[in-house]
Amino acid sequence: MSLVLVASRTVALLLVGLYAGGVLFVVIAPSVARLPGPAYVRYWQALNVDYGRAMPPLLLAGIVAMIVVSVLSWRRGWLVFGVSSAALILVILTVVLTLTGLEPLNRIADAWDPDQLPADWQESRRRWLHLHLIRTALALAAFACLITAQALDRGPNPLPEAGPARVDQAVSPAAGS
Secondary structure: OOHHHHHHHHHHHHHHHHHHHHHHHHHHHHHHHHOOOHHHHHHHHEEEEHHHHHHHHHHHHHHHHHHHHHHHHHHHHHHHHHHHHHHHHHHHHHHHHHHHHHHHHHHHOOEEEEEEEOOOOOHHHHHHHHHHHHHHHHHHHHHHHHHHHHOOOOOOOOOOOOOOHHHHHHHOOOOOO
16 A cells, blocks of 8 residues: 555544544534523634634645545555545535535624524524534544545555456466366
C-alpha cells in the first residue's frame, strides 16, 4: 500500500471522524433542544459562529483527502474502491444538505433577537433538528465507510501492476507434470 494512500486515509479518517463526532454531539445532547427559546437561540447563534469558522476548512480538507483515497483505492480492489467512494459521496451529500437546508435556517436564526422571537421560531428549530439528524446519519455512515475501507484494505496490492494475465500465460494443470 502506498504511503500517500495511508497518509490520505489517515487524514480522511481523522477529519471525517471529527466532523461526525461534532455533529453527533447535538443529537446525543437532547437537553439542548429542550432549552427555553431565548437560551436555545443564543446557543444556536453561538454554534453558527463556531461551526461556520471550523467546518468549511475541515470539510474541504476531508473531501480532498477522500478524493485522493478514492483515486488510489482503485487499484486496491472494487470493494475498497466502492466503500471509499461511498464515503466521499456521503460527505459531499452532507455539504449539499448543509448549504441548501441548514444554512438558510442558520441565517434566519442569526437575525433573530433571542428576547423577541418570531411566532414560528419553534418550527424553524424543528426543521433544523430534522435536517441535522439526516446530516449526522450521513456523516456517521461516511465515517463507517472509511473505517470499513481501512479494515478491508490489508496486505499487498490485490491487483497486479502489469494488468490482467494473458490467456497464453496461464499454466495448464498438465504443464507441471
